[in-house]
Amino acid sequence: MPTFTIVAGARPNFMKIAPIIRAIQKRQQSQPNLSYRLVHTGQHYDQKMSGDFFEQLNIPQPHSNLGGGGGTQAEQTASIMVAFEKELLDNPCDLVLVVGDVTSTLACSITAKKLGIDVAHVEGGIRSGDLTMPEEINRMVTDSITDHFFTTSEIANENLRKSGFSEDKIHFVGNTMIDTLMAQMPRFRKPEGEVFEEIEPKEYFVMTMHRPANVDQEHKLKAMIDAILEGTQGLPIIFPVHPRTAKNLQSIGIQSENLKMCEPLGYLEFNYLVQNAKGVITDSGGITEEASVMNVPCITLRDNTERAETIHLGTNELVGTDPSKLRPFLDQIMKGEWKQYQGIPLWDGKTSGRIVDILCNTYAS
Structure with a gap:
């Protein structure tokens, strides 16, 4: 059965990986040989920016913390890449799953591909068109070497098609952050x-x-x-x-x-x-x-x-x-005259299950 390495580094990442981990754990009940490693790059190392999320979102403690926080963007990227290379050499996997558009996403994608490991990008294909944003650079570089895109919208799908990616790489699944939102809404507290x-x-x-x-x-x-x-x-x-x-x-x-x-x-x-x-x-x-x-x-x-x-x-x-x-x-x-939510396709709280199903079917051994 496949082994996946899941990467998280900054506050927004934790909301996106929490339901994916839960979906993997659910799948392990019928496929006990399925395994994963959670790697925290340490990009956000402040307790409020990182640590509290593990407890609140019921995320298991990471198997590894790379301690890559602090410094300039270049220093942080380099630090994460060096540490993540050692992590992958010590713990081989079939696929590295990255989420979002932070420095960790870029650094770990490059590291994985240079070691010949497939990369899946959750939230692939989104674009602002603004190259002054570090996040836009991260998105573009990560997507250029990604093997599987898990997308949140038809807009993202079209961005990837225009970039020349084939349909078999593009998986329109929805938004894992909305999975977390819907699961945690009953627990919101003042x-x-x-x-x-x-x-x-x-x-x-x-x-x-x-x-x-x-x-x-x-x-x-x-x-x-x-x-x-x-x-x-x-x-x-x-x-x-x-x-x-x-x-x-x-x-x-x-x-x-x-x-x-x-x-x-x-x-x-x-x-x-x-x-x-x-x-x-x-x-x-x-x-x-x-x-x-x-x-x-x-x-x-x-x-x-x-x-x-x-x-x-x-x-x-x-x-x-x-x-x-x-x-x-x-x-x-x-004045209370604001527009109302119309409903966004597949933002239904079930995205993570779709992702894990596709990964398991793709990497079944």
Whole structure:
């Protein structure tokens, strides 16, 4: 029976691998010789950014932690590649499964292929068209050497076809992050703390910002937050602050009773806030998927998105990075006139089972 190595490195990865591991464990009941290794690259090494997710999402402890966190992107990539090569030489496998578009995805894909090991890419084929994003480089390079693409949408399928990949490599399966969302929704819980005791359902916003275009220039960050504070008309804004953003916020000195900054939250707590929010303001891709499925209005502070289905069929709108363009969208949310979730094909909570079925059938021995 086949052996799979599953790679995770950063916070978004854990939500995507959790249901895949559960699907493998379920399959092992009928195919006990099926085996897998979970490798944590250590890209996110902060407890809130990584460790809590293993407990909350019931992910087993990794078989190996490569300790590849810290340093520049090049240093991190090199560190992960060196450690992952040793991991694969010590623990041979039939296939390496990578997810998403983080540094670990790129580094482990290259390492596997240079050792002659097949690569499967969960979320293959998504594109923003923006080469200034490190994630876009990661996607393009990973997909160029991938053997099996597990895609989230017909848009991703078409991107891969245009790049010349054959249909037998493209597997339209849905979105594993939605598997996790649906499985964990009954367990969502309100965060503890005075900040959260004061909020009422549908009477606050949730905000996340971490991309360089929004947070690296202090004057631009201040202008954006000022525009958000004005447009939300005094409602509380819950802002779990990414470590990258925290440094820049300190020097700006914005103070407002409505802006409720807090530490990064666990998965169950954060999605409780999203589910009950009046709206979400973000520059993250994954949050737009979760907000859409939960039918929560979502504003994306980016000029492009690799998840266009959340705009066409979801509750997401692409606003851009110009603070002056934000107000009409916030007004729409405040008036309760936002579009509704239309349903995205195969985002049904069963994606991981489809992935494991395809892998087992493909690599049956």
